[in-house]
């Protein structure tokens with residue numbers, strides 16, 4: 899077990915998004931199309947909506963993780979769910 903640094907909660911959130919962005923260079927290599935959502939079911943169980951902490955379901959058609967609570971949809975890029983509110987697709991007419 900290597901040490902995991904846990905900073906202030908706001909900084910930790912930024913660190914996670916930065917690391918996800920950092921994983922993307924290999925994804926630019928040309929394999930960004932026709933990838934089925936292929937997430938480990940155990941990973942899916944661990945993931946919750948960052949907006950309301952509700953469970954998520956896989957939307958194979960849209961390649962997103964759909965929140966069962968607020969309806970936000972999170973894109974999955976190269977099997978990496980992008981669990982960022984900024985990236986979420988909000989349901990139309992929710993305001």
Ligand SMILES: [Zn+2]
Nearest residue numbers: 947950965968
């Ligand atoms: Zn939600």
